[in-house]
Amino acid sequence: MGIQDIIEGKKQWRAHVARVKALPPDYQIVYKELQRYLFKVGPVDLPDGGLLPGIVDFFEEGAAAGKGVLGLIGTDVAAFADGLIKDSRTYADIYQESISGSPGPDRT
Structure with missing residues (x-):
């Protein structure tokens, strides 16, 4: 990763944060x-x-x-987030595999 990649990444993140700040307060x-x-x-x-x-x-x-945001996603924000990542390999999966000593399913 070069310096240009880092600069571009920061620009993208700042634009992302600006979009979030433009949302209504509850969102x-x-x-x-x-x-x-x-x-x-x-x-x-x-x-x-x-x-x-x-x-x-x-x-x-x-x-x-x-x-309203809760009308859009429901009242359980964590359940909504879990639904978004249900088929993704998570850090929690990696941690669970490390303490159990067995490799988990390959979900790449």
């Missing part, structure tokens, strides 16, 4: 909780994937339609 709160949850247990490919920008797209559409 911002839920997004930040989703982000925190996904950074803890989320998919191994989270930094390289399109999951977070996809969530912002989904939230922008919901806000434009005048829907």
Whole structure:
């Protein structure tokens, strides 16, 4: 990874954060909780994937339609996040494999 890649990554992240800040306050709160949850247990490919920008797209559409964020995703934010990553290899999977001493299923 070169310096240009790092600079481009930072530009993309700043643009992403600006999109989040443009959301209504209730959407911002839920997004930040989703982000925190996904950074803890989320998919191994989270930094390289399109999951977070996809969530912002989904939230922008919901806000434009005048829907409340909990009406859009339900009242259990963690269950919504789990549904998004159900078929992804997570850090929790890696941890579980490390303490059990057996390799888990190959979900790549």
